[in-house]
Amino acid sequence: MKVRVGISACLLGRPVRYDGRDKFDPLLAETLAARIEWIPVCPETEFGLPVPREPIQLEDDPARPELRGVHSGCSLSCAMRAFCRRRVDELGEFDLAGFVFKAKSPSCGLHVAVFHGGETVGRAAGLFAAAWMERHPELPVVEAETLHDPAALEEFLAKLKIEQ
């Protein structure tokens, strides 16, 4: 049986991004799919946001950032944090061995810019990634772009206990 690993759904080619596009990554969706059973998650659309949608970003305090619409300023923080905790709970049924996240996303990224007054004031994990890591601090996580470095890919596969 293949190891099951969570993944940001846009990386598998699902057109769920705010602009209606995807972030298809052939290394993940094709090459590694031979050895990994991907369990795709798109926190934003599963939360109920439409496609296309207003882009959102992290703001204010990097230690506990707000998630707000870039143009409207509407806050999704409380509802999104609650949804992410529930979704992480639900994913327990898959017994995931790790997670591959889309970088720079305020929901999925691991080191995302936090803005205040038009300036970057720090970095934080996106809200879903943060909820995942809080629940599963022992499991390996990585941003997809990192896996294009052969050494980083080898290290991640080793953590998943997948033979090279």
Ligand code: SF4
């Ligand atoms: S980065 Fe995450 S929230 Fe954004 S489109 Fe991809 S899966 Fe959805």
